[in-house]
Amino acid sequence: MTAPAPTTTTAARVVDGHKTYGEGETAVHALAGINVEIARNEFTAIMGPSGSGKSTLLHCLAGLDTLTSGHVFIGETELGSLRERDLTILRRTKVGFVFQAYNLVPTLTALDNIRLPLDLAGSDPDHSWLDLVIDTLGIRDRLDHKPAELSGGQQQRVAAARALASKPEIIFADEPTGALDSNTGAAFLGFLERAVKEFGQTIVMVSHDPGAASHADRLLFLADGVIVDEMREPTPDRVLDRMKALEA
């Protein structure tokens, strides 16, 4: 097994992104001309008050939603020009997802869930890579279990393993610890950090929890649909102060 070579180039970016809901006077600008670059081999967190557009940004970056105007790139691929089918294949091969909850298909075992994107693509897994991911996440003894038989933390770790399985360009995590208690959540974020440091993965996480965000290498603050600030090597206290300032 070899981890992807770390590079300093951009894993994903948004150029002059607008996302508008509704029309005329009642229009809501969730994203208002945003420009973001997500660096490769970094753990990027996005924070912002409710309604700041952070979820919209994540969804647009991940190709789950489309911009009203502007461009989104994953690597060098511009998502706006992709047809539905190509977008799906991109999600399957270049993107990994971890949602807040209901991350797993209840009828499949943990292992089948992990292999799902590979099976959907009909591609053979890199077994040594898969073994490494499974062992790193500490879920080897749960592989034959159905999601209903796993704890919340285990479920999220299986979801993370699935996101890593296809060695994607970028992994998106939407409040991945939102449904976990703080200890389990912290442990899970530790795994994400290792994925970035040891495997050279790129992760973008949306969270409203300063503690969670402080695991990131870089933290972006969003307000009213634009990036208003960013912070490197955040700590919970600094994050909290900044959030207070933003919400004031």
Add this chain to the structure above:
Amino acid sequence: MWAVTLKGLLAHKTRLALTGLAIVLGVAFVAGTFIFTDSLDDSFAGLFADINANTDAYVNPVKPFEDTSPETAFVPELPTLDASVLDLVAGVEGVADVGGFVQGFAQIIAPDGTAVGGQGPPTLGFNFDDFEGGAVTLREGRGPQARNEVTIDIGSAEAAGLGIGDDVDVVTPVGRRSYQVVGTTGFGDEDDLLGATIVTFDLAEAREVFDKDGVYDQLAVIGEPDIDSEELMARIAAVLPEDAEVVSAASQSESDLEDIRSFLGFFNTILLTFAAVSLFVGAFIIANTFSIVVAQRTREFALLRAVGASTRQVTRSVMLEALLVGVVASALGLLVGIGLAGGLRGLLDAFGFGFPEGENVLAPRTVVVSLVLGTVLTLVSAVLPALRAARVPPVEAMRPGSQASEGSSSARTVLGAVAGAVGVVALIVGLLATPDNAISYVGAGALLTMLGVALLSPLIAGRVTGVLGLPVARRSVDGRLARENSRRNPKRTASTASALMIGLALVSFVTILASSITGSVARLLDEQFRSDFIIAGAAAGPPQLFSPAISAAVDALPETGAVSGIRLGTTQPQDAAGSQIPIAAVDAAVIDELVSLGAEGGDVSALGEGQFLALGSLAEERGWAVGDTIPFTFIATGTRELEMVGTFESDELIGGRMLVDLSTYEANFNNDLEVFIYGNAADGVAVEDALAAVEGVLADAPNLGVRDQASFREEQDAAIGQILNLMIALLFFAIVVALIGITNTMALSVFERTRELGLLRAVGMTRRQVRRMVRYEAGIVSAFGAVLGVVVGAFFAWSVVRSLAEQGLDTLVFPVGRLLVYIVIAALAGIAAGSFPARRAANLDVLEAVTTE
């Protein structure tokens, strides 16, 4: 609660439409059947009223009894009136006109040499009479005035391309003769009467060809305009001899109608049975849909309960929804039924039944039955789900994402086991013990058995769908997900599959039965059929009667050896009024060379005039012994004693439970038409050569055909296959309803799994893979229903065949290949039924789906 119910309904239009559709189709079948048979009844009643419009009364010979046995009722056996009766009646004061009629078999031959009509509908001939009443009405030209002139009915004229002035050949009991067409006739205003063909001759010719010298079959009477019809009948009755009776035209119409009505009634029952199957399937689907919907709305009900709705209000809200669905769907079903009545006519036309044209009759009974049946069925099916909805505790409203569990309950298992056991017992009692109302036992038994299987099937649903899903699960990950999805809710899968199970059980049942009959017929022919050839109607179908001149001509050929025409008739033992025994007449001298009868106690070839052989079981039933002399009543000739000289064991190939020589038949029956001829090639003559010679004789009788043993067998198989296809066509409805149920369940499941579908799409499942996953699941569920159905159908067939062993159905044949094809077709149909929900699933907005609660 009204507002809640209505909003609930409108929020789920698709679900509503699909649930309703199951009822619409079932009710449409019922309504269509009623409208169809009512319309036929109405047009026949009108037709007979037209035919008898100008006539006041008929004089008929007195029949000692009416031939009602299905084996022989098609043989026209009638007593006759002496010709002198006409003068007696004509002399009655108040009688304006009397027409005298003789009738018989007359087959029109088209210029291209083919027979016109026949194959079921009668081919009749009678004398033309200037009389103003009468069954036929002159349309064009004139009546025949010479021995070589005829009229033909307008339907036949059109079919054969014949016009006035053309020459036409007609086959009558005396053989084929040439005539000139001088006129065309109709039946009142109708051109066609059930496909019957009519030739009229002049009286002298008719009497000669029908061998009715000095007699009439019927007189028709018109009274003076001012005379009361009761009075007229009384006066006529006063002059009639003992063997004649007078009936009013109205009651003649009634008794003509009676025959048709009993046929229509039989039809009505058959069609309604199939309609009931569709409704039964529909009830399953409604119950299933409401169960799923109630489960999905658990939180909504809990919320209603939490804000103060009583359990009764919740139940009522679900029942109200069912009521609305039931009423609307039943009303729609009634409308569709009107269209379907035409479709049924088309279907039966396609299978060779010709019915007169007529307006659709929508009787009040049809409206009431359709609406009540559809609505009540919907309500009854919704009762259990409604009660379950009311049991939702208010606290469920607080639990996120909770959903009522749908595991198989032990109550369900017990109920299923009891229903199944009672059903099987009732079925077996009905079949083997044959109580008075055996058919009800069998019907109820079959119904309960299917219900039991449906209730128990969740126990095996997981395992069986696991196996059935393997082929697709091995192919792709969407196949694997489809297989897992079909196993995740065994109760739902089982209920959905059960609807299809019912249809497939009946289809498999009739298929296995048909194969078993084919197998039994094959064995019968192996064991009993010794003839080289058989002559009967040119096409397979109802028996074709024909002149005895044919068998005489065939027998006279040097290429043929033993030849026997077979005639059929009925008789009544004098000491057992009401019971009728079918009689077959054969050439006793040669029959043993043609058919193995298993005769005992007497040499068949020595069977003389006034003697008979009885079927062993008949002799036992009646307590007859060899040497007994038994008095019998015959329809045309009155009472006659016959001596029993022996018994025989196999009646299947001759069609009578008593066997007499042709000489005995001729002495006791007016009819001399034959139903089939068995024959052998002469010694040293190849069968092909004999057949070629026979075909030469049959050139004059294109309504007949000759077959060797092999083609006779094929024809028997084809006839059984035809009936099987009609049955399957009628069951098609129930299967369509079941497939709608699959569409419905899948649509509800897709709705329920929105979040999961969103996840699958997010991690890279293409729309195509989503569609395939849903369709595969529908296919697996269908295959499960089909497998259950084939097993249940096999059990039904096994029990029926076992119980009919004594009636000659002694070979149980499982057409394994065909049954497997059914399962494959069902799976493919299920995949098609899954297309609509599959498209819905594939078109879900990914973002909306993943963010759904």
